Structure formats: C-alpha cells, structure tokens
Amino acid sequence: MSILNSKFNTPFHTAPFSKIKNEDYLPAFLKAIEHARAEIDAITSNTETPSFENTIEALDFSGEELDRISSIFFNLNSAETNDEIQKIAQEVSPLLSEFSNDITLNEDLFKRVKAIYDTRASLDLTVEQKTLLDKKYKGFSRNGANLSEEKKARLREIDKQLSQLKLKFGENVLAETNAYEMHLTNEADLSGLPEGAKEAAQQLAESKGKEGWLITLDYPSYIPFMTYADNRELRKQLAIAAGAKAFKGDDLDNQDNVLQIAQLRHERANLLGYKTHAHFVLEERMAKTPETVENFLNELLDKAKPAAVREFQNLEAFAKDIDGIDHLEKWDGAYYSEKLKQKLFSLDDEQLKPYFKLEHVIDGAFTIAERLYDLKFEAIDTIDKYHEDVLTYKVTDIKGNLVSIFYADFFPRAGKRNGAWMTVYKSQYIKNGVNDRPHISIVCNFTKPTKSKPSLLTFNEVTTLFHEFGHALHGMLANTTYPSLSGTSVFWDFVELPSQVLENWCYEKEALELFATHYETGEVIPMELIEKIKASATFHEGMQTLRQISFGLLDMSWHGQDPSGITSVKSHELNAFSKTKLYPDVAENCMSTSFSHIFQGGYSSGYYSYKWAEVLDADAFEYFLEKGVFNKEVATKFKNHVLSQGGIEDPMTLYKRFRGKEPKPDALLKRAGLIEKA
Numbered sequence: 001m002s003i004l005n006s007k008f009n010t011p012f013h014t015a016p017f018s019k020i021k022n023e024d025y026l027p028a029f030l031k032a033i034e035h036a037r038a039e040i041d042a043i044t045s046n047t048e049t050p051s052f053e054n055t056i057e058a059l060d061f062s063g064e065e066l067d068r069i070s071s072i073f074f075n076l077n078s079a080e081t082n083d084e085i086q087k088i089a090q091e092v093s094p095l096l097s098e099f100s101n102d103i104t105l106n107e108d109l110f111k112r113v114k115a116i117y118d119t120r121a122s123l124d125l126t127v128e129q130k131t132l133l134d135k136k137y138k139g140f141s142r143n144g145a146n147l148s149e150e151k152k153a154r155l156r157e158i159d160k161q162l163s164q165l166k167l168k169f170g171e172n173v174l175a176e177t178n179a180y181e182m183h184l185t186n187e188a189d190l191s192g193l194p195e196g197a198k199e200a201a202q203q204l205a206e207s208k209g210k211e212g213w214l215i216t217l218d219y220p221s222y223i224p225f226m227t228y229a230d231n232r233e234l235r236k237q238l239a240i241a242a243g244a245k246a247f248k249g250d251d252l253d254n255q256d257n258v259l260q261i262a263q264l265r266h267e268r269a270n271l272l273g274y275k276t277h278a279h280f281v282l283e284e285r286m287a288k289t290p291e292t293v294e295n296f297l298n299e300l301l302d303k304a305k306p307a308a309v310r311e312f313q314n315l316e317a318f319a320k321d322i323d324g325i326d327h328l329e330k331w332d333g334a335y336y337s338e339k340l341k342q343k344l345f346s347l348d349d350e351q352l353k354p355y356f357k358l359e360h361v362i363d364g365a366f367t368i369a370e371r372l373y374d375l376k377f378e379a380i381d382t383i384d385k386y387h388e389d390v391l392t393y394k395v396t397d398i399k400g401n402l403v404s405i406f407y408a409d410f411f412p413r414a415g416k417r418n419g420a421w422m423t424v425y426k427s428q429y430i431k432n433g434v435n436d437r438p439h440i441s442i443v444c445n446f447t448k449p450t451k452s453k454p455s456l457l458t459f460n461e462v463t464t465l466f467h468e469f470g471h472a473l474h475g476m477l478a479n480t481t482y483p484s485l486s487g488t489s490v491f492w493d494f495v496e497l498p499s500q501v502l503e504n505w506c507y508e509k510e511a512l513e514l515f516a517t518h519y520e521t522g523e524v525i526p527m528e529l530i531e532k533i534k535a536s537a538t539f540h541e542g543m544q545t546l547r548q549i550s551f552g553l554l555d556m557s558w559h560g561q562d563p564s565g566i567t568s569v570k571s572h573e574l575n576a577f578s579k580t581k582l583y584p585d586v587a588e589n590c591m592s593t594s595f596s597h598i599f600q601g602g603y604s605s606g607y608y609s610y611k612w613a614e615v616l617d618a619d620a621f622e623y624f625l626e627k628g629v630f631n632k633e634v635a636t637k638f639k640n641h642v643l644s645q646g647g648i649e650d651p652m653t654l655y656k657r658f659r660g661k662e663p664k665p666d667a668l669l670k671r672a673g674l675i676e677k678a
Contacts, residue, residue: 004028004069005035010384012394012405014439015072015425017386022084025073029092032066033099039063040103043112050112052129056136059109060482061431067483070096071425078423079443080386081415086171093163101156104143113137128648132482135647142280144272151271158268165261170600172252173593174417176245177217179252182225182238185212192230194350197221199450217242218412219419220447223458227334227349239331243589247570254593255569261599262563278560281605286493286612286651290560293608297552300545300611300665301579303674307542312582315340315540330583341539347532349458355529356462357519358410358446358455362391364515365469368505372635373477373643374398377406387413395476404428404476407441410455411448417596420444420464422471422499428478428486438487440475442468454519459533463503470502471495479644486646492606494651496613497620498643504621507534508629538673543582545672548611550580554591555598555607569593616655618671619663 002024003016010016039062046054077089103109116123117137125133144155183205184190190198190213201213201221208214215225215238222242229235246254265277274280278290287293312328319325319336328336342348366377378394383405385392393406407425412418425439444464449455457465471488474495478487488495505511509530516525557576566572570590597603620638627634641658656662669675 002028002031004072005031005065011380011382012402012437012439013426014383014405015068015386017072017384019384020072022082022088025069025085025088026091028069029066029073029095032063032069033095036063036066036099037102040106040109044106044108050115052116052123052125052133055112055116056129056133057482059113059136060132060484061429064483066099068426071423075423075425075441076386078421079409079416080413081174081417086167089167090164093167094160097159097163098156101144101152101159104140104145105147105152105156107145110140110145113140128481128485131648132485135484138284142272142283147271155268155271158264158271162261162264162268165257165264166600169246169254169257169261170417170596172246172254172257173596173600176252176594177418178414180217180241182215182234182241183210183212184215184234187213189213189231189234190229192228193224194228194353196350196353196447196450196453196456197224197228199452200447203448203450217245217418219445220412223334223460226331227338229335232331232335235331235335236329239329240586240588243330243586243591245594247588247590247593254599255590258558258569258592258599259563259566262558262566265559265604266563276560276562278556278605281559285491285606285609287608290556290605293552293556293605294560296612297549297556297608301549303669304542304545304549304672305580307674308546308582309542311540311542318343328583330586330589333583337540341536345532345536345539347529347536349460352459352525352529352533353456354518354520355516355525356457356459357517358457360515360517360519361457361462361465362408364511365466367514368502368511369469369473371630372632373473373639375403375473375476389413402437404437405439406472406476407439409441409443410446412445416443416445418445419596420468422468422475422488424475424487427483427489428475428480429483430481435479438475438478440472440487442472444468456519459506463506466502466506467499470499473502474498474643477639477643478646480646480648485648488646490647491651492602493609493612494616494655496609497616497655500610500613500617501620501638504617504624505629507537510629538671541672542674545611545674546580546582550577551591551595551597552608552611553577553580554595555603555605558592558598559605615665615668616663618668620655620659622667623659 003019004024005028007013008016043055043058043062048054073092074089077085113136117133120130120133144152147155190201198213201215204216204221205212205214215221222238225238226235246252269275269277269280272280276290278293282289282293287296315333315336316328318340319328319332322339325332338348369375369377374397376396378396380392380394383392385407387409389409389411391408393408394402395404395406397403420443422440422442425441428438429436446457446461447455475487480486509527512530513524517523554573554576557572569592573590573592574585592599598607603609624631624634637658641654645654652662666675
C-alpha cells in the first residue's frame with residue numbers, strides 16, 4: 001500500500017512530501033476511492049433506523065483518506081506541477097468526478113438522508129448539526145438525486161467533461177505563461193526600470209544561460225516592466241503577450257474550452273431545474289439571486305463610473321502633457337498612473353520597497369495576529385516540504401496548545417501558476433473528543449532575493465501577503481465539529497471578508513511601525529511615508545472599482561444567461577465590457593481565455609464576491625477604528641463570531657453577532673472616496 005494511504009507517521013501527521021513519488025498517486029487514489037466506497041456502503045447497509053449520527057455525521061467523516069490525498073495532489077498541481085502530474089490530474093479528475101456522482105446519485109444513501117431531513121423538526125439538533133443536515137440534503141438535491149436515471153447519466157457525463165475541460169484550461173494558461181520570454185540585450189531598453197527589477201531580469205537570463213535580461217509574464221517580472229519601462233513599444237509587446245494568453249488559435253487556445261465550459265454548466269443547471277448556472281450557484285450564496293448581483297454591481301457602477309471617467313481623463317491629459325500621447329492604450333495605464341502618483345504624492349514603490357523586506361513583513365503579519373488573536377508562530381524545520389523555498393511554522397495559542405501547522409511559499413517558478421492563494425492540506429474537526437488541528441498553506445509569487453538585495457516587496461505585494469494571511473487565519477482558527485463546515489468552508493461571498501479585512505492593517509501607523517523597517521539601516525518607516533500611503537490609498541479608486549465590476553459583469557454574462565447563442569468569445573466579451581470600457585480594445589487580446597478564476601477556479605458566478613466582501617470588510621474595520629485597531633474586545637468578537645465559526649450558520653447571522661448590525665455600503669464608498677466622508 002502507498003505511503004499516501006495510511007495515516008502519516010510524521011510530526012503532527014504532516015504530508016511526507018519528499019517520500020511521495022509521482023507514480024504513487026494513481027494507485028493511492030484508486031485505493032482511497034475503494035476505501036471511501038466501503039465507508040458509504042457501511043452507511044447504506046446499516047440496518048438501524050437512519051439517525052443523524054449513523055448517516056449525516058458518518059457521511060461527513062467519510063472519505064478522509066481520499067480528501068487528504070486529493071489536497072496534497074491538487075495543491076501540488078497548482079504550486080509545483082510538471083508534465084507527469086498534469087497527466088495524472090487528467091486521469092484522476094474524471095475518477096473523482098465519477099465517485100462524487102456515485103455518492104450524490106446513490107438512492108439508498110439519499111433515502112436515509114431524506115428520512116432524517118423530513119423529520120428534522122422533531123430532532124434535538126444543535127445549530128451546527130442543523131446546518132450540516134441542510135448542507136448534506138442540498139448536496140444531493142442540488143446534484144441530481146431527484147433526477148430520472150437517464151438525466152442522472154447525462155449529469156455524470158457533464159461532470160466528467162467539466163473536470164477535464166477545467167484542467168485543460170488551466171494547463172494551457174500555465175503553458176502560455178511559461179512559454180513567453182522577452183529577451184533584451186540592449187540596456188537602453190530597460191530605461192526607467194528600478195535596479196532591483198533589472199537585476200532580477202539579469203539573474204533570470206543567467207539562469208537560462210543567456211546574455212542580457214529576460215522579462216516574463218510572471219507577475220514579479222511583468223508588473224515592474226509595465227509600471228516603469230520607458231520603452232512604450234516594448235510595453236505594448238508585453239501587454240499584448242499577456243492579454244493573448246490562450247487566444248492564438250493554436251494547440252493552447254482556450255476559446256473552445258470557454259464555450260464548452262459555459263455551455264455544459266448551463267445544461268447542468270437546466271437539468272437540475274435552474275434557469276442558469278448563476279441561479280444554481282447563487283442559491284448557496286449571501287446574494288441568493290443573479291438579480292441581486294446584477295443590481296449590486298450596477299449600483300456600484302453608477303457610483304464609480306463618474307469618478308473612473310474623471311480619473312481616466314486626468315490620466316490622459318497628464319500623458320499628453322508630459323509625453324504628447326494622444327490616446328492612452330492599455331500598456332500605458334500602469335506606467336502613467338505610477339508617474340502621476342509620484343507627482344501627486346511624491347511616492348513610488350521604489351521609495352517604499354526598502355521598508356518591506358519579506359521576512360519583516362511576515363514577522364509583522366505574525367505580530368499582528370499575536371496581538372489580535374493571541375497566536376504564536378514558531379519556524380520549525382522538522383516537517384517535510386515540497387520545495388526548498390517553502391517556509392514551515394508551528395502555530396500555538398497563549399497556553400502553548402497547537403493551533404495549526406502553517407506553510408508559506410512565496411517565489412515564482414516554472415511549476416507554479418501565477419497569482420496568490422490560500423489552501424488547506426488538512427481540515428480542522430472534532431472527533432471522539434479530540435480537536436484535530438488544521439494544516440494551512442499560502443502561496444504567492446513575489447520578487448526573489450537577488451545577489452545584492454533581499455526580497456523587497458512592493459506595497460501591493462504587502463497587501464497581497466496580508467490578504468492571503470487573512471484567509472490563513474480563517475483556516476487556522478477554525479473550531480467546528482464537522483470538517484465540511486470548518487475554516488473557509490463558508491458561502492463564497494463571505495470567504496473574502498477575513499482576507500480583505502486584514503489588508504486594512506497595512507495602512508495603519510500602529511501596525512506599520514511593527515514591521516516596516518529599512519532593510520539596511522533598521523530605520524522605522526517615516527511618518528510622512530505612512531501619511532502618503534494613506535493619502536494615495538484611494539488613488540484611481542474609481543478606475544480600480546470599475547475594473548473589478550467589469551470582471552464581475554463578464555462572469556455574470558457567461559453564467560447568468562443561456563450561452564448557446566455565443567459563437568465568438570471575443571465579441572461576447574466586448575459586449576460584456578461595453579458599460580465599463582475606458583481603454584481602446586486590443587484586437588489580439590481576450591480576457592476570458594485566461595480568466596482562471598471563473599473557468600478553472602471556484603469563482604464562476606462569484607467574481608462579484610470581492611466587491612461584496614469589501615462592503616463587509618470596510619464596515620467591519622470601521623468597528624476596529626472606532627475602538628482601536630488592536631482593540632482586544634473587537635478582535636475577540638471577530639475571532640469568536642467569524643474566524644472560528646466556519647460555515648456553521650448563515651454568514652449574515654455570524655456577521656451581525658460580531659458587528660451588532662447589518663453592513664451598509666457607506667463605509668466602503670467613503671473609504672474609496674466615492675462619497676463624501678461625514
């Protein structure tokens with residue numbers, strides 16, 4: 001039996017990464033599926049009357065071995081993949097999809113669940129048990145348990161196809177990202193680029209045996225070039241390359257995958273009795289309906305668009321004034337925004353970066369978590385990791401009890417997809433009186449140290465680290481009985497609250513003074529820079545808000561209507577962007593073909609969640625500001641009513657318990673400078 005199939009004999013039962021070989025995965029999955037089937041069979045063949053314990057609880061704790069293997073494998077497929085792992089993923093995904101369908105379409109199992117659900121009023125269940133019962137029942141009814149055999153068969157086929165298409169979509173985007181290089185040999189082409197970015201580009205070229213400098217589509221390479229490079233033609237090349245990912249009509253093209261995914265999701269929703277995929281998804285969200293989402297986005301659009309248009313016109317006038325640019329293009333946005341920001345606030349990332357050494361920022365996040373939630377982070381080297389760059393920590397509470405194991409993976413590499421995310425290797429749950437603690441990970445793509453400099457973060461990267469660390473705290477502080485309700489297992493439009501609220505501390509003097517010290521002199525960040533950070537926080541907020549709204553509207557355009565009439569991905573996208581468009585379109589570019597959030601990740605019909613959660617986070621942080629950003633009373637309320645509670649109750653109930661009232665968008669609009677502060 002594979003090492004993956006038995007409980008890990010390691011410190012804290014952590015994953016033994018170095019001992020796992022690629023060839024171990026497929027047999028381990030097959031064995032774990034077999035074991036999980038046996039656990040389901042034991043539930044359905046139980047001759048005792050169906051009860052919450054012998055059916056609902058047993059079902060939630062089943063498949064633990066399979067979940068553990070899946071977590072390890074699919075997390076590595078995002079953070080440390082290779083051709084072999086991708087091939088295994090294509091084999092395994094349909095098997096897992098099939099097994100998942102075998103459970104949700106198991107009539108005997110559904111009968112037992114339904115029997116308990118139908119008598120729920122007479123059962124003496126806790127709030128958490130009621131939520132779990134509701135979730136399990138809906139897990140069947142929303143996934144085809146009430147369908148005819150013919151429709152069940154079609155559902156299985158759709159799910160199998162979707163699992164493969166989503167994987168293929170992601171593989172194409174990663175391959176496109178890895179394939180592109182801009183090789184520069186003339187130093188004049190790097191004019192405007194900060195020294196650190198030049199050095200990183202030179203080191204990258206060296207690592208590939210090339211002279212000169214290499215610029216890639218990885219964010220730590222792409223963003224500085226688009227922000228600082230004076231050569232407009234090269235910015236254009238790079239921007240077009242980034243926007244053309246999986247949109248070139250070749251083997252890595254995702255247009256057909258996008259159309260198929262949208263169509264299959266729609267058919268699946270219809271099969272289950274829903275008008276569209278968005279209607280299906282949003283039933284289990286705070287927003288509840290596509291209409292609510294559309295209204296929410298359009299209301300924000302009304303508030304943000306005048307500001308965005310004004311900001312864009314100012315930017316255009318500024319570019320014309322300093323460089324004679326008549327029409328701003330997409331490859332001009334970051335460049336002139338940065339120049340205008342420097343002019344208005346005398347502030348640029350290069351001024352700030354020396355104060356944001358990665359190690360200091362990590363320590364700062366830990367110190368803030370300690371002051372708010374009584375957590376202690378200790379670096380440990382006794383647990384295995386999947387790559388030498390990964391940092392590992394033991395997290396304990398004030399009494400020294402284990403809270404979580406924490407992994408942090410910060411630098412880009414070929415086997416790692418772009419972006420930043422938090423993930424779980426092992427969920428928290430309470431079983432047989434033992435509170436089994438979680439294993440949590442965050443993955444980012446920050447600038448690597450160079451020969452002459454440590455990893456120095458841009459302010460945007462600082463907020464990204466805090467964002468993912470906020471998700472991590474949600475996972476670490478989980479304190480629920482059942483694994484499927486633990487940590488970040490919450491409504492999708494609530495999950496961004498803990499992450500986005502933590503970003504606020506990056507702007508506060510009391511917090512910045514804990515970690516923003518110059519990497520060479522040790523000098524604490526000067527007060528004038530803190531004031532400039534705060535003053536510039538709403539710079540181009542109208543345009544940023546419009547951009548987020550445009551992504552939400554694009555998502556809803558794919559999933560909130562029948563997509564069968566869509567023949568051109570590009571034309572459809574242009575139509576979806578019509579209300580939010582500022583820059584001229586670029587014919588070679590298409591966003592949908594690399595919009596991994598909605599076509600590979602879990603954000604389909606959910607991209608609006610970022611703005612939705614911003615309403616919650618601005619409202620929540622206003623409470624902290626009223627009482628003090630390190631106020632223990634407010635922090636304890638947030639920990640007890642939000643961070644530790646996972647998905648055990650309706651999120652609005654949890655939020656109101658913390659805040660004492662429902663959130664209003666006013667705090668967000670004020671913070672964004674879109675309405676006047678009182």
